[in-house]
Amino acid sequence: MDLQLALIFLQQGIASGLVSGSIYALLALAIVIIFKTSEVPNFAQGEVFMAAGYVALYLFVFQKLPIWIVLPATLVAAFLAMALFRRIVLDQVAKSAKDLVYLVIATLGLSYVLKGLVRRTGFGDTPRSFPALVPTDSVMIGQASVTILDLTILGAALAVMAAFFWMFNYTKMGRAMRAVGMNPKAAQLVGVDLKRCHMTIWGMSGVISAIAALLIAPKILMTADMGSIVMLAFAAAIVGGFSSLPGAIVGGFIIGIVENMVGLFISSRAIVLAPFLAILIVLVIRPQGLFGGKLTIKKV
Amino acid sequence: MIVTTSPATISPAPRRAASATAIAGLVIAALVAIALPAFTTGYVIYIANLLLVFVVLCLGLHIVIGETGQFSMAHAAFYGIGIYASALANRAVDLPYPFAMLFGALVAGAVGLFIGALALRMRDIYLALATFAFGEAMQWVFANWDSVTNGPNGLRISPARFGSLEILSDKQAYPFVVLFCVLMIGLTILISRSRLGRAFRAVRESEVAAMAMGIDVRRTRVIAFGLSAAIAGFAGGMFGLFQTFIHPDSLGFQTTILVLTMVVVGGLGSIVGAVGGAIVFGLISEVLRQAPQYQEIIYGGILILFMMYAPRGLFAFIGDRIKEVRRGQ
Numbered sequence: 001m002d003l004q005l006a007l008i009f010l011q012q013g014i015a016s017g018l019v020s021g022s023i024y025a026l027l028a029l030a031i032v033i034i035f036k037t038s039e040v041p042n043f044a045q046g047e048v049f050m051a052a053g054y055v056a057l058y059l060f061v062f063q064k065l066p067i068w069i070v071l072p073a074t075l076v077a078a079f080l081a082m083a084l085f086r087r088i089v090l091d092q093v094a095k096s097a098k099d100l101v102y103l104v105i106a107t108l109g110l111s112y113v114l115k116g117l118v119r120r121t122g123f124g125d126t127p128r129s130f131p132a133l134v135p136t137d138s139v140m141i142g143q144a145s146v147t148i149l150d151l152t153i154l155g156a157a158l159a160v161m162a163a164f165f166w167m168f169n170y171t172k173m174g175r176a177m178r179a180v181g182m183n184p185k186a187a188q189l190v191g192v193d194l195k196r197c198h199m200t201i202w203g204m205s206g207v208i209s210a211i212a213a214l215l216i217a218p219k220i221l222m223t224a225d226m227g228s229i230v231m232l233a234f235a236a237a238i239v240g241g242f243s244s245l246p247g248a249i250v251g252g253f254i255i256g257i258v259e260n261m262v263g264l265f266i267s268s269r270a271i272v273l274a275p276f277l278a279i280l281i282v283l284v285i286r287p288q289g290l291f292g293g294k295l296t297i298k299k300v
Numbered sequence: 301m302i303v304t305t306s307p308a309t310i311s312p313a314p315r316r317a318a319s320a321t322a323i324a325g326l327v328i329a330a331l332v333a334i335a336l337p338a339f340t341t342g343y344v345i346y347i348a349n350l351l352l353v354f355v356v357l358c359l360g361l362h363i364v365i366g367e368t369g370q371f372s373m374a375h376a377a378f379y380g381i382g383i384y385a386s387a388l389a390n391r392a393v394d395l396p397y398p399f400a401m402l403f404g405a406l407v408a409g410a411v412g413l414f415i416g417a418l419a420l421r422m423r424d425i426y427l428a429l430a431t432f433a434f435g436e437a438m439q440w441v442f443a444n445w446d447s448v449t450n451g452p453n454g455l456r457i458s459p460a461r462f463g464s465l466e467i468l469s470d471k472q473a474y475p476f477v478v479l480f481c482v483l484m485i486g487l488t489i490l491i492s493r494s495r496l497g498r499a500f501r502a503v504r505e506s507e508v509a510a511m512a513m514g515i516d517v518r519r520t521r522v523i524a525f526g527l528s529a530a531i532a533g534f535a536g537g538m539f540g541l542f543q544t545f546i547h548p549d550s551l552g553f554q555t556t557i558l559v560l561t562m563v564v565v566g567g568l569g570s571i572v573g574a575v576g577g578a579i580v581f582g583l584i585s586e587v588l589r590q591a592p593q594y595q596e597i598i599y600g601g602i603l604i605l606f607m608m609y610a611p612r613g614l615f616a617f618i619g620d621r622i623k624e625v626r627r628g629q
Contacts (some may be wrong), residue, residue: 105560
């Protein structure tokens with residue numbers, strides 16, 4: 001491979017990596033905000049993402065509703081589903097068992113239920129495509145070719161992240177959430193409504209996943225298994241330290257770029273393996289991730 | 301944040317009631333198991349063989365999650381290593397099949413020790429994700445290491461031999477499968493009652509306290525991983541007794557979750573739970589095969605409902621109900 005070609009590949013890899021990375025970053029953010037407050041890795045995040053995509057597909061393509069109804073309806077559905085799961089299922093699980101493992105298994109149960117429901121509707125049988133709402137004409141940036149849709153995805157994802165950061169850092173609700181993440185009991189003592197706070201977090205996590213699904217849907221073929229890209233989001237979260245919000249975002253972009261580079265420079269067959277190797281390597285060398293603080297041991 | 305299942309919180313009375321029901325169930329299961337080949341078809345025997353393999357897989361997972369409280373999500377990978385290693389050994393060397401099974405268990409156990417050593421610095425979610433990543437990577441290896449595993453085409457397993465006896469049918473394999481399963485249950489009970497088993501549980505309850513009692517926590521954790529993997533590898537060898545074909549698709553996360561579900565449904569932390577959970581949930585998923593369109597929903601629903609209302613597992617749940625009824629009288 002001569003230098004000229006390598007440079008073009010490099011630029012293309014970064015450009016495509018930023019686009020897919022923004023989706024991983026959104027999903028990683030959705031995982032991390034839950035983990036920070038509930039200490040639960042939500043294994044159903046990918047299926048929430050998938051199911052939200054199908055809700056939008058159903059309303060937009062099959063019910064032919066206008067897009068200004070479809071978008072808010074999908075986001076509201078995702079918010080309610082996740083908030084109710086937290087309130088009805090997980091609060092009960094937490095009441096009858098003290099340990100983390102039971103909550104984790106309950107989220108695995110949710111992932112199966114959501115996948116089964118989507119398959120049951122029959123829309124998941126064949127890969128389906130979601131019509132693009134913005135033009136897919138390509139433009140050149142440097143020597144990389146990207147579409148207007150790509151730029152929209154990146155822009156919208158960054159906007160969502162910025163909005164969430166503002167909410168998390170500068171509003172009263174965000175302060176309550178951070179307090180719950182640090183010490184739930186103390187937060188409750190100063191008047192934070194724990195249940196409502198958890199519901200809001202889980203709901204928001206659902207909304208972020210739904211936005212990721214709406215953004216990426218026109219670029220991929222939708223199947224009931226499309227939630228498996230959540231592995232890349234988990235990899236991103238781990239690279240970022242699993243409890244750091246900026247870490248999740250940076251991790252998402254790193255994973256996206258690495259994935260595209262592996263595909264361009266090594267082989268498309270190795271792409272599947274890349275995230276798992278990334279997870280293993282990061283965990284073995286630096287278990288707290290690139291952005292995590294010192295590893296603390298909570299045990300007596 | 302510790303993965304524990306403290307049986308200490310369970311008062312002795314329901315536990316006794318629970319184990320009484322469980323033992324009664326096991327006796328019935330044993331009688332059924334002995335009588336089975338006399339009056340059923342080959343397919344039922346095949347299912348029975350598979351169930352017994354899953355019982356052994358559950359025992360392996362029980363050692364690492366139930367006894368030691370370490371979150372391992374790579375069980376299907378160790379099972380797969382056992383299947384491939386014993387099948388290849390059986391093909392390469394002309395020795396009775398149990399040697400191939402032992403080889404499979406040893407290879408899986410060695411990989412388990414290695415993973416356990418790598419995972420020493422991790423716990424909880426990190427451990428779960430690292431072992432998960434290892435499991436997925438192993439499945440990729442099974443599917444892509446063409447020269448050894450025959451890659452995505454799957455591997456044909458040659459019939460198991462015991463001296464001059466060649467096992468060609470599920471019915472022929474059945475007595476051996478039962479025998480090996482009983483041996484593994486016995487071994488697990490022995491381990492659990494030994495000094496090592498007590499060390500496992502001490503590590504589960506509190507690593508700091510275990511350390512204070514002079515237990516080498518790091519070594520105990522690595523041994524737990526190795527033992528669990530070896531037992532899973534042995535289950536892989538049992539699979540090769542009656543199965544003629546293995547495909548990497550059946551060695552993914554789904555299988556790990558299936559085994560985890562069995563252990564949890566039976567009751568995390570007890571051998572009776574692991575064995576009973578494998579049998580009960582194995583039968584449930586066999587019945588669910590009749591309604592494939594609802595399979596995933598029911599499957600997920602069972603997991604969620606168990607976590608909500610019976611997190612200590614089926615047998616503890618039944619024991620509690622029996623106790624309630626008795627108290628009511």
